[in-house]
Amino acid sequence: MHGLGGILVDGGVTGEGERDLEGEFERGLADSSALAFRVAYGVLRQREDAEDVAQEALVRAHRKLGSLRNPERLRAWLVRISWRLALDHRRSRRRRLAREQSWVGAAAEPDAADLADASRFRERLWQAIDALPEKLRLVLVLAGIEGHRIGEVAALLQLPEGTVKSRLFLARKRLAEVLR
């Protein structure tokens, strides 16, 4: 069982075939929280912010329970809304940071020794990820979340596996070129 979709697929069924959507949501809350949080973290890389975004995404997903009865669609919707909310959050955070940096002056230029450092590599990696087109970036983050299982990513994005595969190939290729 994984995320919201897994729970909904495996979720209980009440009498007369009516699915207990509230119960399924409650039972899958831990897994779906992790999914929303990781998607948001893939954009924000900041725990508190990612948790705020995940919370908002889950509340909105709960409001959509009635209209998004298909579990795969609901899970895909949760991914999309988490992604969108995280991007919005990052934009507002950047504006805030830009304001704050204008007060303290420009940051110091990193020296060559730092480039070899693991944390520096991580920083460059995320910079490269952020520079990717959104379609490639979302596939890359979801592939990181799902352990590069193409089928899972395709289900989350409601896309053909071939499309996901080619987008992932392009994303990794651009990262490798940038990080050479």
Add this chain to the structure above:
Amino acid sequence: MSCTSRQASLLDAALGGEPTPELDAHLAACPACRGELAAQRGRLARIDSELQAALETTPGPALAARVRERLAREAGARAGRAFRWTAAAVVGAALAIAAAAWLARSGAPPDSRRLTETAALPRPAPVVSAVPSPETTAATTAVARPRAETRRGAGALVSADAALRQRPVEPEVLVPSGEEQALRRFVARLRLRPEEGQALLREDRPPGPLPDLSIAPLDLKPLSAEP
């Protein structure tokens, strides 16, 4: 083809693409390109592992609790809104009922008052057959009684009218109010002198005044056009 121009092919191979036989042959003979291919694969592996490690992070245990708390708060707010609407509807209905009761107590609505007044109006004299017989007299009396009872209520009035409609149609004369006695005298005279009645009905009746039937002729003034 130089080693530099093979970089793109090497990256494709590192990304999992199938190397061409020509690239395979070059790699077998070129240790630099083999090294570059290994470096590319290592870089990609590092990217993947960094990404995966960063995204393996899990939210704090409080996140689910925060979501539950917020959903409960929103559900409470929704229930509050629903209660307020329901309460407003109940109060509105109660006010409407109270207003209706007050109107009913202080005076009937115009329509029902009109109905009551209609029922209380002095009615024309009971319908009397032009040629009364013992049977029709009895029928007229029987008809007149329910009419008198209809003044007690509109429902009874309707049922009495329905009963009237079911009775066989008889020739009727509407008697103006206060002329009942005159009509009775006229009928009695016709009984005593039926030839006068026949004379009234004859088409070859000679012109002239009608026989004295003890009924004052109507004093009708001729209509005059207004200038």
